[in-house]
Amino acid sequence: MQKQVTDEHKHRGYDGRFGPGLPRVSDGSLLFLMHLVAKMRTRQDGGSRIGIILNGSPLFTGGAGSGESEIRRYLLQHDMVEAIVGLPTDMFYNTGIATYVWVLSNNKPAERKGKVQLINAAGRASKMRKSLGSKRQYMTDRDIDDIVRLYGTFEETNESKIFPVEIFGYRRITVERPLRLNFAASAERLAKLDDEKAIQKLDDAEQAALKAACEQLGEQRYTNRDTFTKALINALKAEGLKVSAPLQKAILSALSERDPEADTCLDKNGNPEPDAGLRDNENVPYNESVFDYFEREVKPHVPDAWIDEEKRDELDGRIGIVGFEIPFNRHFYQFTPPRPLEEIDADLKACTDRIKQMIEGLSV
Template sequence: MNQSALSAFIWSVADLLRGDFKQSEYGRVILPFTVLRRLDCVLEATKPAVLAELAEREKTGLNPEPFLLRITDRGFYNTSPLDLKKLVGDPDHIRENLFSYVQGFSPAARDIFERFEFHAQVDRLAKAKLLYQVTERFAQIDLHPGVVDNHQMGLVFEELIRRFAEISNETAGEHFTPREVIRLMVNLIFIEDDEVLSKPGVVRTIYDPTAGTGGMLSIAGEYLAEHNPEARLTVFGQELNPESYAICKADMLIKDQDVANIAFGNTLSEDGHPHAKFDYMLSNPPFGVEWKKVEKAVRDEHEKLGYNGRFGPGLPRVSDGSMLFLLHLIAKMRPAADGGSRFGIVLNGSPLFTGGAGSGESEIRRYVLENDLLEAIVGLPTDMFYNTGIATYVWVVSNRKPAHRKGKVQLIDASGMWQKMRKSLGSKRKELADAHIDEITRIFGQFVEAEQDDKPISRIFDNADFGYRTITVERPLRDEAGKIVLGERGKQKGKPQPDTSLRDTENVPLKDDVEAYFRREVLPHAPDAWIDHEKTKVGYEIPFNRHFYVFKPPRPLAEIDAELKQVTDRIVEMIRGLSA
């Protein structure tokens, strides 16, 4: 059964729920039952051996857990003699038996159903006299790993979440990222390390602070398994949404990852891995979402811990917390002396330029660039994500840049690399084909400037190219007679006083000499002006689109006139035809 047919089959359960449940509530039933059936199928082959081992260990009084885990070889087990097919064989006791079956799971798996609030949904289904029908429907579906592999199962979960998010007016993009975008990001963070990652027995860690359903972590694992089956990627993550967390945890459990590494809660206010550092990281934080709920915790950390905490460089405005996740990831980088780190994060356009010199956003960009952490930014096509059509950018950040990248930043404009989807999914109308992913990866890997159809698609800059000084230009205050007003006391005695109504600012590129710029650009227009150096601030912005703008000269006037004449002549002919 292919993934779309599988999703359609599971979605058909919604027909049973219609009337007793609101559409927005379907997911609360279907998602945990899908997970339950998957775990049920995964454990089926080892169930008899587990029950036999359990009976043996109970006789000897030994803790059975390590023995049961060794038998399932899955990181979880179930000690109940029941399974879904046996449950439907006893319709009169379906509720009690279902509770007993779920209670038989090992603690890590049982927590998944607690996050889904599964018991409450079972009670509600029982009261609506739907519990047996729903259980029977899921008992019929074949989710054995030999029929539906882990990758396919991940796609099923994502499809279901997307559908439930759409009908309940939630933002699906908060839960997961398009798979082809993840594949691109994984390529970008791994490509420079292919030699290291291909060594036998290599072990690396990867972390996603906004893990969603675990798609980024899964695809990173698939990439490494393809390139080096002997390599081991240990995954870590944190997720705020209980249902997404439950699915992520289930996915990791089935893939033999340590689910204790997947933390629950708000990453910004409750770091689930407070002392950990990682080799690689990936994140797609929510775009343009305010951080007012966690403002006190974030400000306290910024003010009390400074650079010993995560938010030392500065705080963005409360209306958009995406740059806080950027700082969080930087704080999670393994020190360069210990091998360093590389991460990819998806951001919207705002972090590139929002905020003038001295603002929180500018200070964060300043920290990233002055510490030579930014390797590249890739501009993606619009309409790539399920919940927004806006332009998005992948930032590639590392504290172990190769020698040829040191002091440099590569900008790649991939906004023209896309193919139209056969069917739109929410706001997602475009997708990256494999050829596009390969091309972007090649351009990044080769670290070269490039053009396509006479337009630049890759440009390389010095870090300082994005910096500027904001200087304050003052002009003298004059009295009614036009005479310059001088200060009368203190440091200002005898000095011209500024006229605040004439005060202006100029942004001087960091590579330019301020005095030379002032003489060239200001004094010819205002000979009495001066710079108040005490007010000078350093700022950074990355005007991505400006660097890829190609001027198109307007068409010749004669050509436009000729076209207009053709149109007016046609209109005149039509009017004549009507009046004839």
């Protein structure tokens, strides 16, 4: 089955069912959803509306550029997601996890075009007198009617939120920072030469000569890679050694340490070399300029950072990989302030007093 799905995606593309992408093998929810989408009538034939109950993972699983994200992107950018209804937990016999009803349409009415309605029905649950497996709750006919009415009226309430499609999109940009290293031929760093594979390939005599050359550099601390490289080459020449580029790279790796106070390492074109250890990602709202976001949110904290403009989206070619997710619970979150410290202290004191009384009672 996996091979058939993969082949259909690879060879048929958008002419098949799975053109936008493939989710991870362990979760086929979005595959089944795309299968249903493929069965919808075209707009010319009147279109279709479908509903399916899924768990929470299709809402947010998978980062920018992943199969899951690309499927959500396809559905949202083609304006197929009409509404998502969050159901109460413990509604089904074999699982108690949160579930969601996806309502999809390829022929939305005018007032719904470009918008997605989220309905939170998690609080509309009634307890069953007797559990049936994991099913401990149900929705009354009145609750169901209320939810259908919320969907039909298409208005903002505490349980119904309406968002433009773009609010669920973002661009993941890669933020780079310059590589800064110091160099020294200390005993500790010289010992690291033995761990480099390029050096391990040398015979014993060559390794001994190389270490002797490095020892000539002493323990002086260099904060500029080019300066240290020149000193290293001169020391190697003094020992009659001429090393290849991979071997020189191995030596520099062993004798270096990251140092925020050191000079920036430059590539052959004179550009700052990025430090993979400091590389980070930022998610920029879909409709916002990545450069405006970067100047406002990143630059004030790390002035030497820059955006890797080579990381571009495959579909639109713009900087940043596009991702889509639907953080359902975040849109309905209501902050509950913590209790005052005085009240908490009073409860703790009362609890401590009770424990003391119990201990005193045991000692009588």
